[in-house]
Amino acid sequence: MNTLPIIDISPLYQRDEAAWSQVSQAIDAACRTWGFFYIKGHPIAQSQIDAVLDAGRRFFALPIEEKRKIDITQSAHHRGYGALQAEQLDPTQSADFKEAFDMGFHMPADHPDVLAGKPLRGPNRHPDLPGWRELLEGHYQDMHQLSLTLLRAIAQALGAEREFFAQRFHEPISAMRLLHYPPRPDADDAPKGAGEHTDYGCITLLYQDPVGGLQVRNLEGQWLDAPFIEGTFVVNIGDMMARWSNDRYKSTPHRVISPRDRERYSMPFFAEPHPDTLIDCLPGCHGPDRPRRYPDVICSDYMLSRFADTYAYRKKPPAAAGAIAG
């Protein structure tokens, strides 16, 4: 059991119910055993993905003063540029040797959630690069739709209404990130790319460039490479889905060991529901022989607690945190 499954999801876009259900079952099997799989046959054009990766290269190549103009530590909504080693996914290791651009569901400043100061709600903060905003906002919407398609298949597999998750993903807090891993320092104790972690949300859809470096820990505790495969996204289960499914689906630990001689770029999309969503145990996922393993939690509370674990600037007590409210 050492190869991640590759699932052709094109039947999820067709009218053949039997083929649709087969894909749903294949995803279910992958989520139960691995919590990780590749998808092919998705509708996002490679030219669009390449354009977003290129936009990322242009942004990360800007002088640091330019990038700092949208510094995430100055954002009340967790949007913008996160500098090298700003994040520490594995608290037992050094901070991650990567820099990031973070965006979410764009909300204008006069949206009631933003006016009410709700955490993680607000406008995106884009760099001033030609064509960037339209490209990134469009790609975010396409990734959101792709995540809903997968979540419908997952809902059915877990015995819920097909629209169960989709109904909870209006105005979501799904986050899209562009990541840049510069060649990492040449010493054994130097920081790696991204420390071991599980993702916080429901599902993650990752596009990585051909450089490689992503590793997944299987049920036996071995680290396996999850290499680049042309035309695919890597999909993995995050903690909220593990909670919703009462651990029927695995929130699998993974990490990135980035190369020392090359740069690496990737772009994860983290599908996360509306912030007020209750993450409880799905009816089909508990019973006398399978007691509930997690207390109920509200989506935004869970996200904020996980951010506080990984970003030093979010650990400050509220009085010292200044503008950082969400």
Ligand SMILES: O=C(O)CCC(=O)C(=O)O
């Ligand atoms: O860069 C990658 O390939 C994976 C990054 C990752 O696991 C994450 O950002 O949660």
Ligand SMILES: [Fe+2]
């Ligand atoms: Fe991750």
